Amino acid sequence: MLSGILSAIALIITPKGLFVLFLGAILGIVFGAVPGLTGTLALALILPFTYALDAYLAFIFMVSLYTSSMYGGSLTAIAINIPGAPGNVCTTLDGHPMYLQGRGAHAMGLATISSLIGGVFSAIVLTIAAPQLAKLAIRFGPPEYFSLTVFGITAVITMGKDKLKGLISGCFGLLLGTMGIDAFSTLRFNFGIQMLNVGMPLLPVVVGLFAFSQVIETINNEKQDKLLENMSSDNVLPSRMKIPGLRSLLRLWKTFLSGAIIGTFIGFLPGAGGSISAFVAYNVEQKFSKHPEKFGTGIDEGLASVETANNATCGGALIPLITLGIPGDQFAAVMLGAFIIHGLPVGPLLFMENKNIVYAIFVTTFISNFVFVLLGYLGSKQVIKAARIRKSLLIPFITLMAITGSFATESSFIHMTIAVAFGFIGYFLKKHDYQAAPIVLGLVLSRLLEDALIQSSIMSRGSWLIFVKRPLSLLFIILSLLFMLSSFVDVRKLLSKSKIK
Amino acid sequence: MISEIIIGFCFFGMSIVFIWGAKNFPSPPSYSVIGSSTLPTGIAITMAICSLVVIGRTIKNFKLKTNVLNEKAINQQGIIAIGIAIVFLIVFPYVGFLVSSTFILVSYAFLLQAKKEKKFFDTLIMPLVYVLLIFFLFKFLNIYLPIGKLFYKFFY
Numbered sequence: 081m082l083s084g085i086l087s088a089i090a091l092i093i094t095p096k097g098l099f100v101l102f103l104g105a106i107l108g109i110v111f112g113a114v115p116g117l118t119g120t121l122a123l124a125l126i127l128p129f130t131y132a133l134d135a136y137l138a139f140i141f142m143v144s145l146y147t148s149s150m151y152g153g154s155l156t157a158i159a160i161n162i163p164g165a166p167g168n169v170c171t172t173l174d175g176h177p178m179y180l181q182g183r184g185a186h187a188m189g190l191a192t193i194s195s196l197i198g199g200v201f202s203a204i205v206l207t208i209a210a211p212q213l214a215k216l217a218i219r220f221g222p223p224e225y226f227s228l229t230v231f232g233i234t235a236v237i238t239m240g241k242d243k244l245k246g247l248i249s250g251c252f253g254l255l256l257g258t259m260g261i262d263a264f265s266t267l268r269f270n271f272g273i274q275m276l277n278v279g280m281p282l283l284p285v286v287v288g289l290f291a292f293s294q295v296i297e298t299i300n301n302e303k304q305d306k307l308l309e310n311m312s313s314d315n316v317l318p319s320r321m322k323i324p325g326l327r328s329l330l331r332l333w334k335t336f337l338s339g340a341i342i343g344t345f346i347g348f349l350p351g352a353g354g355s356i357s358a359f360v361a362y363n364v365e366q367k368f369s370k371h372p373e374k375f376g377t378g379i380d381e382g383l384a385s386v387e388t389a390n391n392a393t394c395g396g397a398l399i400p401l402i403t404l405g406i407p408g409d410q411f412a413a414v415m416l417g418a419f420i421i422h423g424l425p426v427g428p429l430l431f432m433e434n435k436n437i438v439y440a441i442f443v444t445t446f447i448s449n450f451v452f453v454l455l456g457y458l459g460s461k462q463v464i465k466a467a468r469i470r471k472s473l474l475i476p477f478i479t480l481m482a483i484t485g486s487f488a489t490e491s492s493f494i495h496m497t498i499a500v501a502f503g504f505i506g507y508f509l510k511k512h513d514y515q516a517a518p519i520v521l522g523l524v525l526s527r528l529l530e531d532a533l534i535q536s537s538i539m540s541r542g543s544w545l546i547f548v549k550r551p552l553s554l555l556f557i558i559l560s561l562l563f564m565l566s567s568f569v570d571v572r573k574l575l576s577k578s579k580i581k
Numbered sequence: 582m583i584s585e586i587i588i589g590f591c592f593f594g595m596s597i598v599f600i601w602g603a604k605n606f607p608s609p610p611s612y613s614v615i616g617s618s619t620l621p622t623g624i625a626i627t628m629a630i631c632s633l634v635v636i637g638r639t640i641k642n643f644k645l646k647t648n649v650l651n652e653k654a655i656n657q658q659g660i661i662a663i664g665i666a667i668v669f670l671i672v673f674p675y676v677g678f679l680v681s682s683t684f685i686l687v688s689y690a691f692l693l694q695a696k697k698e699k700k701f702f703d704t705l706i707m708p709l710v711y712v713l714l715i716f717f718l719f720k721f722l723n724i725y726l727p728i729g730k731l732f733y734k735f736f737y
Contacts, residue, residue, distance in 0.1 A: 132722065244631055244638075248592055251628035255599055258621045266606050266617035269599065292666075299692050300659030472693040472703040476686040480711050483682060488724050493674060500666050511654045512588055530620045534613055542614040 081211070088439035091136055092447065100137050101444065104144030105451045109459075111145075112152025113164040113467045114474070116298055119149025120410045124290035125478065127418060128283055128485035135422045136440045142418060143444040146411050147199050147394045148452040154191040154387055155460050156467045159184060164467065166355040167390045170362045174375065174382030181378050188321035190380060192456045193329060194336065194387035199449035201340035201388075202347065202395025207442040213403040214431040216552075222535035223546050227556035229529040232406035234560040235350035236413070236518050245514045253522020254529070256280045263534055275494045282417045284486040284499035285523060289516040290414070291482040292503025297510065298475050321460050328380070335365060335381050339388030346389070347396020350406045361389030395445050402430060402441060405528070410517045416524050582643045584654040589636035596629035658692055665689070677729025682712045 091097055111122035122145055130138035153164025158175035171191065178187035220228070233254075237246035259269040260279030270276040329336075339361045346357035365385035366375045375382045397408025405426035407413040419426050424434055431438055456463070486499035506516055540546035547553045599621050609616030655663075665688045673681040686708035694703060719726050 244635055248628055248631045248635065251624050251631070252592065252595070254624045255595070255621060255628065258599075258624070262617050264607070264610065264617050268606065268617060268621065269602055295689070296659055296662050296666075299662040299689060300655055470693075470703060472690045472700070473707055475693055476690045476708050477711050479689055480682060480686060480715055483685075484678075484715055484719065484726070487678075488719065488726070491725050493727075496673070497670055500670055503666070504663055507659075508584070508588065508654060512585055514588075526620075530615075533620065534615045537615045538613050 081207075084435055084439040085207075085443055087436060088443040091436065091440055092140060092443060096137055097140055100133070100141040101144045101448065101451060102455075104141040105148040105448060105455055108145040108148025108150075109152035109155075109452060109455055109463055110466055112149035112168075113156045113463045114469070115156065115162045115164055115467065116294065117474075117478075118165050119146055119152075120414055121290050121294055121478075122149065123411060123414050123418075124286045125481045125485060127286065127414065127421065128489045130418065131421065131489055135424060135434075136437050138418065138422060139437055139441055140444045142415055143394075143398075143441055144448040144451065146415070147391065147445065147448040148455075149411075150199075150391045150394055151192070151195040151387075151452045151456065152463065154195065154390075155188060155456070155463050158187045158191060158383075159464045160467070162467075167358050167393075168386075169355060170358040170386040171383065171390075173362065173386075174377070174379050177376070177378035178383065183378065185320065185322035186324065187378075187383060188456070188460055189323040190383055191387045192321060192453055193324060194339070194384045195391040196449045196453050197336045198340045198343050198388035198390065198392035199394060200446060202344040202392040203442070203446035203449065204395075205344050206395035206398055206445055210399050210403050210438070210442070211431065213399065214428045217403055218428045220427070220552065221550070222532040222539060223550050223553040224556070226529060226532035226536055227547055227553040227560070228404055228406060229525045229532065231556040231560045231563070232350045232400075232404075233518065233521060233525060233529075234563050236407075236521050238563045238566065242513045245512070246518050249509070249514045249516070249518035250522045253519035253524075254526045255522075256285070256519070257523045257526020258530070263531055273494065275492065279527075280523060281490070281495055281498065282420060282520075282523060283489055284495040285502050286414055286417055286520060287482050287486045288499040288502025289506035289519060291478060291485075292499055293506030293510060293516070295475055295479050295482065296503060296507040298471055300507075321457060323457070332380060332384050335384045336388050338364060338368075339385045340392045343389035343392025344396040347393030347408050348399050350400055350408055357389040357393045358386045361385045391449070398441065398445060402426060402438065403428075405525075407521065413517050413521050413524070417520065420524065582639055585639045586636050589632045589639065593629050593632040593636070596625040596632065599625040600629070662689065662692060665692075673729075674727070675729050675731050677731075678726040679712060679716060680729065682715075683708055686711060 092101060107122055107126070108119055111117045112119055123142060126141070126145070130141065133141065149165065150167060153168035154171045154175065155164070157163040157168040157171035158179050161172050161176040161179075163169045163172055175187050175191060178184065233250050237243060237250045255269075257280065259276055261267050261277060267277060275281075342361045342364060343357040346360060362375075362382060362385055365381055366372045369375065369381060371379075393409065397412045400406040400408050401412045401416060403426075405416065405419075407416050416426065419430075424430060424437060482499060482503075483496060487493070487496040489495070509519075510516065536546055547557060603618035603622045603625070606617040609619070665685055669681050669685040672684070687704060690704045690708050694700060716726060
């Protein structure tokens with residue numbers, strides 16, 4: 081392992097490696113900070129262009145983008161009370177009150193260090209746990225892959241607000257994945273379009289669902305921009321954040337530890353993500369605090385717990401992604417597409433055949449935290465100003481990136497048409513609480529699911545008991561059922577009975 | 582409510598299309614009970630049932646006047662944005678990347694500005710800058726962006 085890590089460090093500290101590392105961090109912070117934009121959107125836009133990069137450079141870029149986007153939203157959440165991303169909603173609860181009390185520089189510094197601690201913790205867990213889980217995954221056969229895929233899709237579906245609509249989204253994605261030539265060389269559902277003989281292309285669907293739909297939503301929803309434009313320009317932004325002293329950081333060690341553990345664990349659960357981990361960490365911190373009534377008034381523990389958990393989800397979410405091919409959150413779901421685009425397997429094969437990529441991911445997950453700390457320290461004021469950029473400048477650029485990205489990879493007008501069509505579909509579905517992540521996941525995992533099912537049926541000579549006779553397969557089926565049962569008990573409602581505003 | 586039901590029926594319709602299409606696939610080979618139609622049919626049936634439940638639930642909520650969404654799914658600006666995107670797709674093969682992209686970017690920049698303030702810089706200058714930047718960047722990277730059938734006939 082040590083030689084792998086050292087090789088990865090040698091790859092990253094080349095001019096190209098450092099360039100993509102810093103570029104990913106800058107884009108991640110900016111996209112994370114600007115309300116309405118997310119790291120997932122940034123990845124959807126940039127994904128087609130990563131074709132031109134070597135695989136290891138592409139993943140250094142993506143991981144750096146990922147960790148930094150989780151951090152970027154905290155700056156705007158603190159300074160202008162508008163979370164940059166869903167995971168930063170809880171940051172506003174104590175972050176903005178601190179800002180209003182004249183402690184904005186301290187709040188930003190604390191958020192930065194908390195994000196660093198959470199990110200580093202989960203990077204270490206990723207580095208230690210992923211190889212062990214990959215060794216376990218070597219024992220997986222078709223029945224285990226089938227049950228695991230079912231579990232992954234179930235988990236993503238049941239984490240949404242409306243489970244039934246999540247199931248429909250998942251089924252929609254799975255059906256899209258059945259298009260094209262199957263394992264029996266049968267041409268299915270190409271609707272007379274030759275380009276669809278190889279199946280529904282992933283990139284245009286991702287670009288459409290995440291990027292183009294956001295363009296339409298922003299044009300449709302003027303209010304968000306007016307809110308930002310009407311923000312008083314008298315809002316004095318701190319020129320530089322203030323990194324808390326060692327004593328005040330040590331006082332918060334329990335907060336950091338619980339946030340990091342919660343974030344890493346929830347990140348590991350398929351379909352969860354930053355917003356849930358931040359929510360849970362805040363709630364836990366408040367419950368065990370000696371002064372729960374102070375939460376929401378600008379308390380260090382409130383901010384630290386949220387930001388630590390938020391960034392800790394990154395490493396956690398990457399564990400099931402690279403070891404089992406099951407994404408931990410939306411960003412990881414799109415990143416799964418990146419593996420496919422670059423022709424890389426996920427799971428134990430990745431560890432066997434592409435160790436340099438694996439260690440590059442481990443090391444980048446660790447180092448990128450320090451990169452965003454540096455960039456945040458130097459440029460937080462500029463980032464917050466960038467968040468107030470006029471939408472009439474930003475959205476046309478995103479539109480252009482979406483158009484050219486979907487066209488350029490295959491020089492295909494049909495791909496561009498698919499992207500625009502899925503932009504419309506994604507917009508209307510989002511408006512009616514249908515999530516995009518289950519669609520993408522269904523599309524990505526459909527072939528794996530079907531191939532595993534076919535191989536399992538051949539192995540068992542048509543008996544369905546094979547899925548319950550094998551212990552690991554049975555475990556994933558039980559987990560799927562537990563996730564489905566949990567959808568009958570609304571966890572959010574239970575948690576919201578606490579004193580969170 | 583109506584848009585919710587329409588979406589439900591769209592998913593239901595899609596399920597029927599896939600079930601119908603799967604009927605024509607060959608039977609499973611002798612060594613497998615799973616064939617080309619098994620998974621698509623199973624998923625489509627699941628989606629059809631769920632869609633009907635969502636439609637039924639929406640109608641029931643409307644009658645009980647609970648969880649009724651009063652907000653419109655899309656306003657005039659959104660409809661115009663979609664219309665512009667459709668026009669873009671229609672003209673793209675004929676006028677190429679430069680003209681069609683400039684059209685869509687200028688239109689969107691125009692839509693995104695306040696009614697009283699239309700900035701010349703945002704509406705015309707920056708979209709043109711973006712398009713030219715991307716065009717020449719892609720030319721540098723040897724990535725093809727079409728000039729369109731009309732201009733192709735003109736120049737060649």
